[in-house]
Amino acid sequence: GESVGLHLPTLSVQEGDNSIINCAYSNSASDYFIWYKQESGKGPQFIIDIRSNMDKRQGQRVTVLLNKTVKHLSLQIAATQPGDSAVYFCAETGERGSTLGRLYFGRGTQLTVWP
């Protein structure tokens, strides 16, 4: 069945280091991927997205890499800061008939940044 999962449930990094959060997906027809950040007590917040016709997209301090061959997505955060501590979710969607428009979320990775 369809699934979006994460390789690691927790990740701890020191302030200033780079963080890499990984995500695997199973639907080869997925054509749109999103990373969300969820801080404690808040709703998920959009970080960056990428379409399947791209391999890489950069934002401010964040980069998303898409490897369609192995159905793998990663989020890289440069110079990680304490404010980056949160749960990070990957989500994917694609053309699926009656489920068109649904986002399928992974379980999330807890990123903790130590000073």
Place this chain on the structure above:
Amino acid sequence: DAGVIQSPRHEVTEMGQEVTLRCKPISGHNSLFWYRQTMMRGLELLIYFNNNVPIDDSGMPEDRFSAKMPNASFSTLKIQPSEPRDSAVYFCASSLGRGGLREQYFGPGTRLTVT
């Protein structure tokens, strides 16, 4: 823009009572989503509206759950009768365009506790 507005932020009720959660999407957005988040199951899509019409309600757990969107600026999620296993954080999200192919903006959530 005020973002997606949800009310109440917290709800504590007794088993068997009716619960109504409310959502005001971002003005101009034409897609609205209701999600439920628990530690065990993560973030689950319950129902998705596009232009006030339910497109996909396959995530609604059972007949005790119902959702309406009488106009473009308001939606409700009702649980009747409520059960302890309904305890979760319920998020509403909205997006511009066709559902999951665009970024979704989440509200702050309603934390529901059913005793």
